[in-house]
Amino acid sequence: MTDMHADVRPAAVASVSLAAPIESFAARLGDSFERYGFAVVSDHGLSPALIARAEAASRALFALPDAVKRRYHRPGTGGARGYTPFGIETAKGAQAVDLKEFWHVGRELPEGHRYAGLMAPNIWPEAPEDFRETFLELFAAFDATGARILAAIALHLGLDRDFFVDPVADGNSVLRLLHYPPVTGDGPSIRAGAHEDINTITLLLGAEEAGLEILDQDGQWLSVTPGEGELAVNIGDMLQRLTNNRLRSTTHRVANPASARRGVARYSMPFFLHFRPDYRIETLPGCIDAAHPNRYPEPITAHDYLMQRLREIKLL
Incomplete structure (x- = not known):
């Protein structure tokens, strides 16, 4: 197997602390999203004890x-x-399946909720016994942290800091538990093929193990390796579309490990924060000018866009 890491250098993405006043990091966070589509976030409010419980349950x-x-x-x-199961999801345009299995936890909706027909009820395993409690708590924590990051993005875009509160209220967000088994043989598949995320923003826990790589504007792959307990945060296609490509939804992958780490499994927990299903993704006027004409003149609802993309990656 070719060592995919041989020529990969670190990306100079911003590293920000959410403990600082939002005004002090909004510009740095926004600039990093414009340049790389990614940033690293610390002091994010997810408790180490909760993270440890979730990792053990996963x-x-x-x-x-x-x-x-x-x-x-x-x-x-x-x-x-x-x-x-392992070997189903395929990156858009790819032939080889990804080397992963995963579990999805979604938003719990009360009976009779207006989105009940669009957002399926959760499926809970019989074991481990604390699974439901742990991941509903983690889902809520991710939701709160995502809201703080979106407030900073709104400020960076010159919007009211609460701009995104309504668009993501009861959004179709998904917490994904990921297991990449040890890589045991050569072949065309990698842990996660080159892709862009469909959603609004993604908050990723568990990227300390090397392998997360982003495709830079010059066609070079760069590594992103947060410290322990830090989040890698990236822009998804829905927010790229809303901002007329001002904020970048960057192609990224999880490369197979270097030879010394081939026998080690990888676990991670991305939170895909989504708009509410009926939110119309319509280009922000402030992101359109003579130099940047509207790339997306036809609005689309978040649900319709999601269905379109799920078909492309062979999950529908």
């Missing part, structure tokens, strides 16, 4: 027998909730 889940995990797989649903 490892216990994926250690279950394959037959048990497959009881929670619902073919034809786009992997929206529950388990998606």
